[in-house]
Amino acid sequence: MKAKRALTDRASAISALAEAFREHGFEGATLATLSKATGLGKGSLYNFFPGGKEEMMDAVLENIDGWFANAIFAPLEQTLNPAAAITAMFDDVTAYFHSGRRVCVVGSLGLNSAGDAFAVKVKGYFARWIAALARCLEAGKVPPALAASLAEEAVSGIQGAIVLARALDEEASFLRIVQRLRSSLIDAISRHGWHPS
């Protein structure tokens, strides 16, 4: 049984790869960069990811997808306390994106043509996020149409907050924007008749 070690090494490389792609983008991250970031030589890198950079990014996206599914989407689905789930989501997202200092790899992939190869994954990531958030709002008795609007607005708003915070180099703006978004969603829930037991 060798797969064990191989898998853990590969798995531990992925987060380093993610960080490198975050900082330099897909095109900007060279194999030398990735090698340095992971501590793995080119040989090992191509052993784990025979498909090269593209497979590395694919693995990173899958990893991110898994993380979001666990940490963000799943809590949103358990509809016991929608308001709490939403508050938790914003807290987790704020931590995950380092208050806007950290870029969203998925979002930035969609911005230039280098990410065309990953278009379906990028699309799915955002679609699932919005859908999960909308369902959570509906569980909070928010009417479906409004829930969809608010969910879209929140996810889009988080992305915008990242862009702005990076551009201004000022995480305070990220925190302000995200807080306003959170209030807007929580208000909608409490306005439509749902209250924690």
Added chain:
Amino acid sequence: MKAKRALTDRASAISALAEAFREHGFEGATLATLSKATGLGKGSLYNFFPGGKEEMMDAVLENIDGWFANAIFAPLEQTLNPAAAITAMFDDVTAYFHSGRRVCVVGSLGLNSAGDAFAVKVKGYFARWIAALARCLEAGKVPPALAASLAEEAVSGIQGAIVLARALDEEASFLRIVQRLRSSLIDAISRHGWHPS
């Protein structure tokens, strides 16, 4: 007098360069790309922009800055009819960004480390935009603190809308988000006592 022809050729190249940078990003746009996009050979390109890619991007940013100053900021400053100015801004922005299909070069520059060299220009672009919008809202009798919040939210929201629309490949979401942002600003103005004559 040769400067005339040189200047117009350089100027006409800039918009093509902007489009290329938009599509491929700074790192992703190679000299071959830029040459094809402008129709200029490498020789001409380096004749007009001796500093290479970096000077080209600088010129593009300056050009964008000028366009925004004219088309966006200036109308916001003439405070005769703030609500109309804001509506015009959203219309112009929607057209400029092709309903979210077109990326904001400035915003995407801030996302990866390739844009570090342009950090001050990027920061200035967003700071000026937010400031102009906030002043316009104040002219509409919106209290300064709220005006600052709303302006930040709007600019950030537009960036988020671009990211989301590109990711979902769906300009409808851009239009929805932008429309909500516009309504939010217009409502704030009409709620605080300013009404067109």
Added chain:
DNA sequence: AACATCTTGTACCTATCGGTACAGGGCTAG
């Protein structure tokens, strides 16, 4: 200990990167 299997560093490959050099072409001014 011997084995097959997995892992790794190194050397090497071709293509292309951003950038330079420069000779000639074309335009304009006088």
Added chain:
DNA sequence: CTAGCCCTGTACCGATAGGTACAAGATGTT
């Protein structure tokens, strides 16, 4: 008409890009 300057295409440069080949080293199994 001609002298000068700006413009442009081409050839070229070293560096580095992503990727492959493979021999040697670890590793775990029996």
